[in-house]
Amino acid sequence: MQENLSSIALDSGHVYWTAYNSGKVEKLPLEGGSPITLSTETVYPTYLAIDSVNAYWIEPGLGNVKNVPLAGGRTSILTDMQGGSRGLTVDAGSLYWFRSSILMKMPVGGGAATEITAASTSPSRITVHAGSLYWGSRDAIFRFESGAAAPVLIVDGQDNPNYISVDEANIYWGNWGGDSVMKTPIDDNAPVVLAHGIQYPSHVVVDGTNLYFVEQSERDTLFRVPIGGGDVVELAQATTRINGLAVGDKDVYWVDNDGIVARLAK
Template structure:
């Protein structure tokens, strides 16, 4: 399979490090392992100054602002392409078949796809971006965000969660324009869209919820699950949501990262209209479950750290109706994000990206030497993921 050639008439990506920094120094061979780098959770406010890297500045030079009262900001990003360099010629030492779509991030976190573009968040710099699949044109869609985390695309809008106390879910046009507050919330984290509904989970100390509301600006949010412990990730289909959550082994107050003890968790399901306190556990007492994805009638997820009896550092699957779990991969380093298609399960494992057949089989290494690989997504032909400093694309196995 041939990598697509970046569009030569456009000149905006990848993101570049500040002057004097090497493009290939951000992939250390033995980085410190961080299970989920959400440090300073209570006090984080995001970067409200200009980023230290060249990050697709708007041609017109105006910033995207957000009205604290929830209205549309009065400024927005110019959607014309900015000057810079394309992805042509950049490579990744741990993935010879990869194309580097964006470089120079400092806190890459969320990732989402539509037909033509890859959307992503830089949590540390407070930025929301998009870049063309295969390299080429891109734009900063929002600046000065407070810890932007999960991201999802629906129609002509992109939605993201600002993962702080007093945070919220925001939206902006995918083609560029002002950012708007959709719903205020405490520590919203990952999001999904099903039909005309937007879903998200919250991940705060001692409390987590799964919320939903209609897309757009009308209506208000309603909880469909309310629990002790944080909602780590979710996937929605119709009016049913499947989600991972975890608390401490003793069942006490949830400890925000870095976790203490051996965090126990579960895979839950809940539906719109149900009592938010009557959600069902499909799988219980597993080690610190993080990312979750769905293919047909099968759920897949990754477990983080824990005691041996709780299947730590594994990739597992279960039927959406519950029942026995299947271990797809074990002895991982620190698995976090996950995606799936009809053939494979794909996940990030701190400094690597891996895959395994959906029904079980030999594990494949898709990339190595990654700097805290995080969210991951797939389309018909390609695998995309984000690390702390890069967005990458490679062919499916």
């Protein structure tokens, strides 16, 4: 069976990924080398997130949230049987994910999983920035701040904005159901098109200067566009589906359906 690398994360020294078919969580030094297996005690892992201590992921079919130390060690189940779980992220003290359309939270060290709020129609991925949570739904993007009673609508009139990235000034996304890559000021509903004519834009990642994203097709293609607008540049074409994208200080990394971890200079 061909390996399927399903998600990716970076820190200052390593790239991490989940291997969906073989049920592994692995890492590799950023400059290359031999993979190091962190966990084999998982079933169809995906939605990888890391902090300074652990790697976390979801087993979608079982609804389990698991972790393993980045340095290696015991794999732990933090919560189990959370049916419909997807879209994991982590901040300094908590994990967040969706259970169906409910936003869930639990301490990074384990404990009770609590329901924070009802999210929206069909949320799938979630990101955290400066203490706030952001996600897309069928036609809109929302923000949820700690202690709030409900999420705030940021922008609407979109087409499946599933892949979101956030910096200090803007929210960026790809309209997966359309053909555009967009941004809007972080506190304003004023969308601007950064790229158009992009088939199924996905895996949107910002680095402070540029926005990187993937066009999904028979052979997925990686692009870059300045966050202030400008020329859209094709960087690379994969041989298959890209399943995760991460941007470091010097390089762009991605994983794909052929079991490849790729690196390209920015």
